[in-house]
Amino acid sequence: MKKLITLTVNGEDYELAVEPNTPLVDVIRHEIGLTGTKKGCGIGDCGACTVLMDGVPVFSCLVLAVEAQGHDILTIEGVADGLELHPVQKAFVEVGAIQCGFCTPGMVLNSLALLKRNPKPTEAEIRKALSGNLCRCTGYQKITEAVLTAADEMANTEDKSGGTK
Amino acid sequence: MLEAVSVLQSTPGAIPYAGGTDILVRMKQGIIAPQMLVDLKKVPEMQDVTPIGDYGIKIGAMTTLSELVENELIRQRSPALSQAAATMACEQVRNRGTLGGNLANASPSADTAPALIVLDTEIEYFSGEAMKKIPIADFFTGPGETVMKPGDLLVSITIPDIARKAHYIKQTLREAMDIAAVGVCLSMKIHGELSSRLVLGAVAPTPIRVPAAEALIDKGKIDEAAEEAARAAAPIDDVRSSAEYRRAVIAPLVKKAYQIVF
Ligand SMILES: Cc1cc2nc3c(=O)[nH]c(=O)nc-3n(C[C@H](O)[C@H](O)[C@H](O)COP(=O)(O)OP(=O)(O)OC[C@H]3O[C@@H](n4cnc5c(N)ncnc54)[C@H](O)[C@@H]3O)c2cc1C
Ligand code: FES
Ligand code: FES
Numbered sequence: 375m376k377k378l379i380t381l382t383v384n385g386e387d388y389e390l391a392v393e394p395n396t397p398l399v400d401v402i403r404h405e406i407g408l409t410g411t412k413k414g415c416g417i418g419d420c421g422a423c424t425v426l427m428d429g430v431p432v433f434s435c436l437v438l439a440v441e442a443q444g445h446d447i448l449t450i451e452g453v454a455d456g457l458e459l460h461p462v463q464k465a466f467v468e469v470g471a472i473q474c475g476f477c478t479p480g481m482v483l484n485s486l487a488l489l490k491r492n493p494k495p496t497e498a499e500i501r502k503a504l505s506g507n508l509c510r511c512t513g514y515q516k517i518t519e520a521v522l523t524a525a526d527e528m529a530n531t532e533d534k535s536g537g538t539k
Numbered sequence: 540m541l542e543a544v545s546v547l548q549s550t551p552g553a554i555p556y557a558g559g560t561d562i563l564v565r566m567k568q569g570i571i572a573p574q575m576l577v578d579l580k581k582v583p584e585m586q587d588v589t590p591i592g593d594y595g596i597k598i599g600a601m602t603t604l605s606e607l608v609e610n611e612l613i614r615q616r617s618p619a620l621s622q623a624a625a626t627m628a629c630e631q632v633r634n635r636g637t638l639g640g641n642l643a644n645a646s647p648s649a650d651t652a653p654a655l656i657v658l659d660t661e662i663e664y665f666s667g668e669a670m671k672k673i674p675i676a677d678f679f680t681g682p683g684e685t686v687m688k689p690g691d692l693l694v695s696i697t698i699p700d701i702a703r704k705a706h707y708i709k710q711t712l713r714e715a716m717d718i719a720a721v722g723v724c725l726s727m728k729i730h731g732e733l734s735s736r737l738v739l740g741a742v743a744p745t746p747i748r749v750p751a752a753e754a755l756i757d758k759g760k761i762d763e764a765a766e767e768a769a770r771a772a773a774p775i776d777d778v779r780s781s782a783e784y785r786r787a788v789i790a791p792l793v794k795k796a797y798q799i800v801f
Binding site: 394395397416417418419421424430431432433435436437438441484487503505506507 | 559560563564566567568576578580628629630631632634635714716
């Protein structure tokens with residue numbers, strides 16, 4: 375039996391009828407139509423489905439849509455400010471941390487949460503924080519560099535702009 | 540909590556649902572097909588972390604693995620538990636997975652179990668119509684099995700008010716995101732006699748204590764204790780490693796744990 379729920383994704387409310395056993399990732403992709411969130415394995419092994427729930431990274435394949443009610447969900451579509459990319463996104467592009475791009479949304483969101491907790495992470499801390507996000511293409515070095523670059527960039531612009539979100 | 544219990548007891552195929560990081564994987568893999576998931580996230584009795592005396596602590600079953608890593612009180616009073624939780628899974632799973640779920644799931648390689656066993660932890664669970672309290676060493680009865688019956692709920696765990704130093708070593712094949720091939724956890728009392736506790740994970744159907752090795756450690760015979768521990772294990776071959784490998788790494792890991800704790 376379907377349940378009526380309201381999900382808050384990237385600041386917008388969506389009223390949806392979902393089966394109680396539907397994972398959040400399926401609702402984000404198929405009901406809401408935000409396909410930036412990827413689904414690789416569906417069982418917590420790849421990290422492609424990472425979204426932020428109240429600022430905290432979770433696997434949206436291991437959260438039920440009904441559980442996400444009442445929480446703020448941020449997907450990759452909500453990271454940029456209009457056409458202005460977030461410093462983390464910019465750094466991924468500039469450093470060349472993206473090849474096929476399948477892991478990128480999850481990597482960016484998890485990096486964002488890391489930089490919020492720890493604005494000056496070491497390389498080891500970055501690798502540890504991103505250990506749940508697999509990348510078949512880049513070998514992780516560029517991704518680590520991108521996060522370091524973003525951390526510097528965000529530290530530099532903080533006082534000018536009051537920080538991005 | 541009584542509400543959750545009554546739904547669980549009256550609904551066929553209903554199971555408790557904590558962080559879902561074990562349940563949703565097993566549903567997806569077709570291993571289980573529960574008729575109803577009873578979400579425990581708002582059960583008040585399962586939430587709190589409270590100090591007991593100078594060294595003890597009571598931790599609610601719904602405490603997340605991330606909280607085990609970050610909570611100041613837990614870090615101070617049971618650092619081995621925080622340290623064990625930090626070895627588990629990854630950020631995203633730790634943010635959802637819970638202590639109660641890890642224990643109730645009763646995997647032989649569950650990382651929170653050895654640290655709690657060496658601290659003489661007690662488990663409080665609701666069974667039938669009453670709360671029960673048992674030593675965690677008696678809680679696990681087999682792979683995926685505990686003394687709890689369908690409809691029972693794990694409510695909290697209590698680490699007694701006794702100062703112990705402990706350390707957990709998780710031997711894995713990959714550096715991150717891996718289940719223990721072997722877990723070794725050792726504790727010793729800080730005041731008075733050592734009365735050490737040694738627990739091995741992932742080498743038998745449940746985490747096991749090795750009393751014979753503990754007695755040897757108390758006498759300072761660490762080499763013999765390490766051999767004894769290796770003999771006590773009943774490891775199996777599986778996708779993660781061979782029984783032979785598991786047995787071979789136990790003795791050196793016990794010695795390493797001893798050096799760290801002593
Ligand atoms: C990618 C990945 C990596 C992982 N790595 C590790 C690891 O390194 N080490 C490790 O030990 N585990 C690991 N796990 C397993 C899992 O994350 C942990 O066991 C976690 O602690 C389970 O907690 P949960 O709250 O998600 O449990 P759930 O999935 O909600 O529940 C698990 C079981 O316990 C029962 N249950 C839950 N709470 C209660 C309660 N209060 N009373 C009675 N029954 C209850 C449920 O009915 C179910 O049978 C991993 C899982 C994934 C997906
Ligand atoms: S799709 Fe969720 S972790 Fe792979
Ligand atoms: S860029 Fe292809 S998976 Fe990471």
